Amino acid sequence: METVKKNVAQKTTITESENFVVRFSGDSGDGMQLTGMQFTDTAALLGNDLSTFPDYPSEIRAPIGTIAGVSGFQVNFGSKEIFTPGDKYDVLVAMNAAALKVDLPRLNKGGAIIANLAGFDKKNLGLAQYPDGVNPLEDGSLDNYIVHKVDVTKLTKNCLADSGLGSKDIDRSKNMFVLGLLFWMFDKSPDSTIKFIEEKFAKKPDIAQANVKTLKAGWDFGDNSEIFTTQYRVNAAKLPKGNYRNITGNHATAIGLIAAADKSGLPLFLGSYPITPATDILHELSKYKANGVKTFQAEDEIAGVCSAIGASYTGSLAITTTSGPGMALKTEAVGLATILEIPLVIVNVQRGGPSTGLPTKTEQADLLMAMHGRHGEAPVPVIAASSPSDCFNAAYEACRIAVEHMTPVILLTDGYIANGSEPWRYPTEDQLQPITVSFLDKPNGAEGVLLPYKRNEKLVRPWIKPGTKGLEHRIGGLEKQNETGNVSYDPLNHEKMVQLRAAKVAKIADYIPLAKADSGNEKAKLLVLGWGSTYGAIKTAVLEAIAEGYDVAHVHLRNINPFPKNLGEVLNNYDKIIIPEMNNGQLLQLIRAKYLVPAIGLSKVQGLPFTTTELKAKIVELLK
Amino acid sequence: MSEILEPKLASKDFASNQEVKWCPGCGDYSILKQVQTVFPDLGIPKEKFVFISGIGCSSRFTYYMDTYGMHSIHGRAAAIASGVKAANPDLSVWVVSGDGDALSIGGNHFIHAMRKNFNLNYLVFNNQIYSLTKGQYSPTSEKGKVTKTSPYGSIEEPFNPSELALGAKASFVARSLDRDPKHMQAMLKRAHEFKGTSFVEVYQNCPVFNDEAFFAFSDKETKKEEAIFLEHGKPLIFGYNDEKGIMLDGITPKIVNIKESNISPNDLWIHDEKNKTKANMIARFFDTLFEGVHFPRPFGVIYADERAVYDEGMADQISTINSKKGKMPLNKILSGDKTWSIN
Numbered sequence: 001m002e003t004v005k006k007n008v009a010q011k012t013t014i015t016e017s018e019n020f021v022v023r024f025s026g027d028s029g030d031g032m033q034l035t036g037m038q039f040t041d042t043a044a045l046l047g048n049d050l051s052t053f054p055d056y057p058s059e060i061r062a063p064i065g066t067i068a069g070v071s072g073f074q075v076n077f078g079s080k081e082i083f084t085p086g087d088k089y090d091v092l093v094a095m096n097a098a099a100l101k102v103d104l105p106r107l108n109k110g111g112a113i114i115a116n117l118a119g120f121d122k123k124n125l126g127l128a129q130y131p132d133g134v135n136p137l138e139d140g141s142l143d144n145y146i147v148h149k150v151d152v153t154k155l156t157k158n159c160l161a162d163s164g165l166g167s168k169d170i171d172r173s174k175n176m177f178v179l180g181l182l183f184w185m186f187d188k189s190p191d192s193t194i195k196f197i198e199e200k201f202a203k204k205p206d207i208a209q210a211n212v213k214t215l216k217a218g219w220d221f222g223d224n225s226e227i228f229t230t231q232y233r234v235n236a237a238k239l240p241k242g243n244y245r246n247i248t249g250n251h252a253t254a255i256g257l258i259a260a261a262d263k264s265g266l267p268l269f270l271g272s273y274p275i276t277p278a279t280d281i282l283h284e285l286s287k288y289k290a291n292g293v294k295t296f297q298a299e300d301e302i303a304g305v306c307s308a309i310g311a312s313y314t315g316s317l318a319i320t321t322t323s324g325p326g327m328a329l330k331t332e333a334v335g336l337a338t339i340l341e342i343p344l345v346i347v348n349v350q351r352g353g354p355s356t357g358l359p360t361k362t363e364q365a366d367l368l369m370a371m372h373g374r375h376g377e378a379p380v381p382v383i384a385a386s387s388p389s390d391c392f393n394a395a396y397e398a399c400r401i402a403v404e405h406m407t408p409v410i411l412l413t414d415g416y417i418a419n420g421s422e423p424w425r426y427p428t429e430d431q432l433q434p435i436t437v438s439f440l441d442k443p444n445g446a447e448g449v450l451l452p453y454k455r456n457e458k459l460v461r462p463w464i465k466p467g468t469k470g471l472e473h474r475i476g477g478l479e480k481q482n483e484t485g486n487v488s489y490d491p492l493n494h495e496k497m498v499q500l501r502a503a504k505v506a507k508i509a510d511y512i513p514l515a516k517a518d519s520g521n522e523k524a525k526l527l528v529l530g531w532g533s534t535y536g537a538i539k540t541a542v543l544e545a546i547a548e549g550y551d552v553a554h555v556h557l558r559n560i561n562p563f564p565k566n567l568g569e570v571l572n573n574y575d576k577i578i579i580p581e582m583n584n585g586q587l588l589q590l591i592r593a594k595y596l597v598p599a600i601g602l603s604k605v606q607g608l609p610f611t612t613t614e615l616k617a618k619i620v621e622l623l624k
Numbered sequence: 625m626s627e628i629l630e631p632k633l634a635s636k637d638f639a640s641n642q643e644v645k646w647c648p649g650c651g652d653y654s655i656l657k658q659v660q661t662v663f664p665d666l667g668i669p670k671e672k673f674v675f676i677s678g679i680g681c682s683s684r685f686t687y688y689m690d691t692y693g694m695h696s697i698h699g700r701a702a703a704i705a706s707g708v709k710a711a712n713p714d715l716s717v718w719v720v721s722g723d724g725d726a727l728s729i730g731g732n733h734f735i736h737a738m739r740k741n742f743n744l745n746y747l748v749f750n751n752q753i754y755s756l757t758k759g760q761y762s763p764t765s766e767k768g769k770v771t772k773t774s775p776y777g778s779i780e781e782p783f784n785p786s787e788l789a790l791g792a793k794a795s796f797v798a799r800s801l802d803r804d805p806k807h808m809q810a811m812l813k814r815a816h817e818f819k820g821t822s823f824v825e826v827y828q829n830c831p832v833f834n835d836e837a838f839f840a841f842s843d844k845e846t847k848k849e850e851a852i853f854l855e856h857g858k859p860l861i862f863g864y865n866d867e868k869g870i871m872l873d874g875i876t877p878k879i880v881n882i883k884e885s886n887i888s889p890n891d892l893w894i895h896d897e898k899n900k901t902k903a904n905m906i907a908r909f910f911d912t913l914f915e916g917v918h919f920p921r922p923f924g925v926i927y928a929d930e931r932a933v934y935d936e937g938m939a940d941q942i943s944t945i946n947s948k949k950g951k952m953p954l955n956k957i958l959s960g961d962k963t964w965s966i967n
Contacts, residue, residue, distance in 0.1 A: 045964050192962070236966075245963045255957055262954045269711050288957075289942050290949040296710055296938075299736035303703035306696070306733075310676070310707025313694060314715070318707070336697050426963075429954040466692035466708070466715055469671045474640065474687050476695030477679075486642065487687060 014187065016233045019078025021086035022182065025103045026095030026119075028061050028071045031175035036073025037421075038179055038193045043077040044246035044423050045192055047236025050077040051388075051536060053085035053609070054419045058276065058359040065119075065127035070102045079235040083387075083536035085420065087611035091185070093178055095119050095152070097128035100136060112146045114181065116174070118153035148227055152177050159217040163210045173214040180218020187233045190215050242425040249388040249417040250277070252424065253347060254284035256395025257319055258293065264403055264435035266317035270295045271307030276359045277415040278323045278349035301329035305346065309333060312342045313475075315439060315465040317399055321347040323415075324366060325356060327373070334408050335374040336477050338501065341453070341461050343402035343409075347395070350414040352607040361607025362416035364532050365583040370410040371561055371590065377498045379505040381405070382561040384412040386535035389424035391417060394558065397512075400435045405508055406460045412560075414582075416609045417533040440464045440471060445483070452485040458511075459504035506562050515564040519543055520553025526622055527574035529599065531557040531587050534580055534610055541615035550623050560587070568595050576622055578602055580610055633664040640690040651802030651828035652681060655749060656688055658808045666716075666816050674715045676705040678730060681756050682722035682749035682828070699730025702737040702746065706934075709742045713935040716816070717744040723764040724754050727783050731763075737821055738792035743933040745815045745822045748785060753834035771833075785825045786907035786926055790900070795820040797903065797927045801827035803842035807853070807923065819930050841921055854906070854924035859892035862920050869893075870919070877905060877914050903927035 022039070024032045033054055040052050053074040062069035076086035091112045094100040096119030107113065118124075120137050136142055137149055156174040163170070176197075183190045194212050201208035222228050247255075261268035272282045272295070286295045294311070298304040305320040312318035322330060327348045337344045350366045352358025366373075370382045381401050385394035391413050398411040440462035445451040452473050453461045464471050473485060481488035482496055516522075518535075519542045530538045535556050542554040555570060557563070564570075571577060571591070577599035579588045585601035592599055602618050604610055638660040646652045663673070673691035677683035679698035686693035692715075696704050705719045719737075726734045726748045737746060753771065754760040760773040764785065768777040789797045796818045800811040808826065815822035827838040841851040852862040852870070860870035861882070869882045869892040880887055896902060903926050909919035 041962060045962060047964060047966065239966050241966050243959065243963050243965050245960045247960075258957055259954060267711065269707065271707055288952070289945040291951050291957075292942055292946065294710055294938060294942070296706065298703065298706070299732055302700060303706065303733055303736070306700045306703035307707030307710065309696075310694075310704040310709075311711035312707075313704075314708055314712040316711045318711075332697055333700065340694070426958045426960075428958065465712075466674045467671055467712065469669070472671055472691050474642075474675075474689075474693040474695065476686065476693075477697055478695065 012229050012231050014231045014233050016235065018080045018234070019076060019082060020091065020186070020232060020234055021074065021076045021089040022091045022093070023072055023074045023089040023103055023107070024093045024178075025070060025072040025099035026093070026175075027064055027098070028057060028059070028069045029064060030071070030095045031172070032071050032073050032095070035175045035179045036075060038196060039182055040075050040077075040421060041196070041246055042183065042188050042190070042192045043075065044244070046188060048077040048079065048234055049082040049237035049239055049423055050075055050246075050421075051082050051085045052421045053416065056360055063127075065096055065098055065124045067098045067102055067128060070099050072099075072103060077234055079237050081237065081239070082422070083540045084609070084612055087613050093182070095178070097124045097130060097136070101128045101130070107145065109144050110146070112148065113142065114148045114150060114178070116153060116178070117149050117151040150181070150221070150227075155217065155221060156214055159214055160210050163213070164206065165210055169207065169210070173211050176211045176214040177218035177221070180215040181222045184219045184222030185228065185231060187231050190219060239423065240425060244423045244425050246421050247389055247392075247424045248280070248419060248421040249385065249391040249413055250280035250349065250419065251284055252389050252391035253385070253395045253411075253413060253418070254281045256392040257285065257317075257345070257399060258288060258291065259392070259429070259432060260396045260399030260435060261293070261317045262429070263432050264317060264399070264437045266315065266403065266437060268293045268319070269308060269311035269316040270319045270321065271298050271304045271311065272296070272321045273298050273301045273304045273326060275301070275323045275326045277351055277418050278321045278326070278347065280418070281321045281347060281349075301326040302333060305330040305333040305344075308344055309337050309340070309342065312337070312344050313466065315463065317403060318343065319345045319347065321349070323349045323351050324353045327366060327369065331373050334380065334410075335376060335378050337408040338374065338378040338380060339477055339479070340475050341406045341501070341504075343406055343463070345395070345398045345402050345409050345411055347411045347413065349418045350412060358607040360415065362414045362533065362609060363582050363605065363607060364412075364414055364534070365586065365605070366412065367531070367560065367583065367586040368589065370412055377502065379502050379561065381407060381409045381505055381508055381559075382412065383409060383559055384532040384557065385417060386532060386556055386558065388417045388420050388422045390535070392424070396432065397558070400433065401508055401511075403435060403437050403463075404460070404511070405458060405504065406463060407505060412532060414533050437463070439468070441468055443471065451483040453480060454483045455500070455504070459500060459507055509562040509565045512559045512562075512564060514566045515555055515557065515570045517553045518556050520546055521551075522553070523573045524553040525551040525575045526553070526619060527571065527577045528552060528554045528615070528619065529557070529571070529577055529579045529587070529591065530554065531560060531581070534582065537610040537612050537615055538580060540612040541619060544612070544616055545619045550619060552619055552623065557587070560590070563594070571595055571597050571599075576600070578618065578622060580604070580615055580618070582609065630669070633670060635660045635664060637670065638663050638690050640688050642687050644688050645684065646681060647832050649829075649831035650681070651751065651830070652685065652749060654802040654805060655747075655808065655826055655828065656685060658805050658812060659689070662809050662812045666813070668716050672714065672716050673718065674708055675718050675720055676701045676708060677720040678722075678725040679756070680722040680725045680754075681830075682720055683725060685720040699725055699728070700733060701725065702730060702733040705744055706737065706740070706742055709744050709935045710938055713743065713939055717742075719744060719746045721746070721748050723748065723750040723752060723762045723785075727785060727788070728763045735788070735792035738789050738794040738823065740934045741793070741795055741820045741931060742935050743819050743821070745824070748823070748825050749828040750785060750825050751828045751830040751834055752782070752837050753830055755830045755833050759833040784907065784910040787904070787910065789823045790904055790907055790927060794823050794927070795929055795931050796822040796925070797907070798823070798925045799825045799827070799923050801838055801842055801923065802829055803838075804923075811925070814925055814928070818928055820933050841923070850920055852909070852920040852922050854895045854922055854926065856895055856897045856925065859889040859894055861889065861892065877919065879917060879919070897925050897928040900927060900929065
């Protein structure tokens, strides 16, 4: 696929490729996340399809130079459709020895390393636990790679010698040098980043100037120094026509919630307590005061969900956002919302567990908790987002189901897609499905009697706002008499209410899309059934396998409770079913229990997403 | 069009059709009656009242009021009420809770409700016992209390709810008791009128599991000695014949006999609801001895000083930013700033 041509004027060769994977790796304080995001934004604006994977430690600043402090940002960008951040990378930027040590194993043989020399001094080598006297840049151990040793620290210092900045500020600019160099390597304009720097440091023009100068110095270094003889070019991707932006999953979730509030005409309320990796949704929504969005940073996770229940009771579109441990704390309140039958969206950005687990790493291990994690019979609709941009659709859908079916809804995303980004062909507001909401304003029973739990054809009770004259009534967590909502301990009534609440949730299946193959045929030897963030890796692996002649298909679930009505029939169209999950087989249990099919699982519980290679190997093995 | 005048509401208009199921003789009956007596006079349409309660005997209150209401989960009433009030500041929100609900399982929400200062009313029915679970010590039970979970006496120090509330930056702290209907009615009105989180602790008798816990403050024999009723701008006077006064000697309160020592009431400690330092001291007329002297238990408004309320602050910030920036159109939010097109 690669075409190589000599660029005589610039004395460099330009290598074209369909895609490249770059990994920025350095100390937590080296600004690798920002560098990666800027590189990504530029690639996106120039029309590449892409997928990113920020991979950082839970410590904000682990001791400088240590393995624990390594923070990475991976981006896969291409001229073809990209669904994953890539299993391995072509270029590794290693700001210090620890970064090289952590990330070298996933660098393709023959790949390029850009090593910051100052990060490989005696001290840094020691901190990275290389044996005394061993320097990987010197000992020939990297002979299978193209190593570019660049003294970034010193070059940055030289560049800013006259800037008047202190040595700390100068040192902080070194990521801009690297970014400039990478822009040159990949033949990309630094203009978007220059604009970003100028806006970010509008009030500190000296810092802005220093960063821009360093960025340009990095570019010039690539252009002028003779170490770099190759430039790489990835042309714009041929994506479907439309308008695009780059977006992370958390950002897309926030916008999905805003859009749902706008389209339903409801005020938006978010009750939340900061927790990694969900906090960015709270950050983002807090910016929309001008649109009347109310964000309430509650005193704890429980108050987060409870305040949302209070807001929902008054007629707001109410949301709470959290991650694993916070989800555990919210369960009692979700049970309350279930028996009250009021709308509520609980966003769980899953992370590695149990307990504090792996706060900054991804996992899909809260599915069974979402399904069953309440005491009593308390069914709750569960929806899962499949990619960063799909968080928008999933959040929007969660809101629609919550308000149209008067129920709490759990939306599952995870750290991988929450922090990862991809280009998104964003919709305009008129393309969004309407969300229908009505509030009861007069008694709904015979002879002017109010029946707060009388149901419509969807088995849904009316939403009644406090402040509505003549409809004063009480709701609560005690079992309620059918229709009147009055407290009732009658055994048969309780059973009836349990069945009604379950039937109401089951009936949502009439209002969601049917399951169908995302890739592959409607009948095949093997079905890869996925849910949530494994979408990109499964899709890539299945497409590759199909291209090689394997009879395999991919179905991906958005709605997990209830399942699409036709899922049982769909499953019967395949000889074998494999369910890859970043857990010990949770969807597997649900599918086997409900459909009595001999599906098999493929588990990965490492805090890391599946690689395409892993999935494809399994597909091939099963079809042998 | 002429305005249609609503007929004035009566007490019974606030009684729901549900049978009240507290034990005979429970202090909660009196509190319910005083609330239903006071509400018609507050000048608020019935549909604007919302009761939010947690779990416990006290929290069944919600079912008996013909207003809007939610009987929620244990300890969380204040957290739910925060959301109600933040989302709709126009409602008159009343949290009803007990000593276990508010101060044990709901302790975190209690302190933050005081600090955040939503404009709502927070009634805590304190009976110093867990009653719905049939008699275990609560966070307000006295040390040494013998209950089913402390058969050899409780080894815990109790909370002093007023002191706790003031420590948590409460802007309104009052105490009343079930056996003094007039006083309770006055406190409920004050709580309603006050803008901010109005915390009213109501001593409530549990005839089954902790009978007569507060009789010293209501019984004719002892009331005058053991209780002191605070009024803003009035001297601190108590005693069988109103002969005792409280003065400040430096920073130490002391009890003087007005008649014997010829001290004019004007020279006594004059209650100032807005004085937080003095309110802190009055709140400690509880289990603190000052130079070995035991002080009478204060009732009435211990502290009331309005400050910014959360729900208004939230609404103001939204309207300020909205008038400055204007509502961002949804299409603009969907597209963001950096976009590209593929044709």
